[in-house]
Amino acid sequence: MSGSLVVVGTGPGRPELMTPASLAAIERATDLVGYGPYLDRVTLRADQCRHASDNRVELERARQALSLAASGRHVAVVSGGDPGVFAMAAAIFEAVESGDPAWRALDIRVEPGVTAMLAAAAEVGAPLGGDFCAISLSDNLKSWATIERRLTAAARADFVIALYNPASKARPHQLGQAFDLLRTIKSDETPVLFVRAAGSAEAKVVATTLAAADGALADMRTLVIIGASTTRSVGRWIYTPRREA
Template sequence: MTGWLAIAGLGPGAEALVTPEVTAALAEATDIVGYIPYVARVAAREGLTLHASDNRVELDRARHALEMAANRRRVVVVSSGDPGVFAMAAAVFEAVEAGPADWRDLDIRVLPGITAMLAAAARAGAPLGHDFCAINLSDNLKPWELIEKRLRLAAAADFAMAFYNPRSKARPEGFDRALDVLRDACGDDRPVIFARAVSTPEETLRVVPLTEATPEMADMRTVVIVGSSLTRVIPRDGAPIVYTPRSAPE
């Protein structure tokens, strides 16, 4: 048996949003590797071993997966959303670059998934309809000073912005600081979308002006999207439609 390693995105939560390509890889796998809640989304079956591990051990997880693939196992490393967006694909390739030379010759595939910001944007309308950027607000792997610099530059460039990992129990003050930076840097009252647990039974969607956004509106299951200066809100019964026009004035 020839081993391989697939790095797969399970999408934002709903089974309907898992791609057929990922479903096929899961069906062929001998081993599933990932963070505990993501591995829990894969059904147990005969011949499949589940390797669940805690958060913040991404490189250990990646090395374990590569070792098994080198030993002719068919391994799927699972992430939520898309594995290349603030997830396990980069960790696996960091391990490949630093690891044994023969790991570079393994059959390694990245299987894309629907990342949280795209699912959130679709629920709201089309807030990412023009130029946008994505920023991870966690300062676990980069200093806060770099986060603030990127926030200010993105605001100056008038991007719509999607934020991952906005507010955790361990660092609740970070998102408060980010909102302060945005209010100072944006200079207008653009819409902010708080999309929590999109595509799951716990889904909530809230749209507020930047001046009314508060840290408590977000947690680690929330994607926050801040519109550009051109982003529009169409009022209607129920949730409004938020979109960013396809063109920008000269």
């Protein structure tokens, strides 16, 4: 068993935001496993096998990748962004934990990448300039009560908040509920940023306030940033100063 598995991220979209280390890991692979649109960002050679799958079968995809590695293949599991942030790396280790004990002896590595909130922040200035947190708004794998508890704690402690997976066709109303909750704690003037397709050629920013924020502005490709009490605009940029007041 001399196969290997590396989990890589393509970054937020533009090829220039994928690290050379991730590109090299993909080039060394015999097999590429991932959600189709992420694999589409990568140019495969004729001798590389492509295993594309749907977006909602992470554990199945992880098991397939581990099986291939256990059979001696060199597998790259391709995520968007950074694979360790709301992406495939955790799914791989879940599959290791619940799967064939031999998988624990495999050569498994993770390559870091540029995650969406960093690209979204860079589009508008430096809104993550102070302490911040990242919360996935998807309740597929955790309860909505847990999400509300974390939003409340983050708002009360005045973190900048980055929301991943803010909305999907199956969950159109949760972002609006999150804004309603945050409005009971934070100032109406708090900057709220909707950054769609951050770090890609189609990037689009809507900057508004918490009072005016409309959950319907977000979709699967949107990253939402809600400022801390100090977050503000200067010129056409939005940033959070390093000082607390």
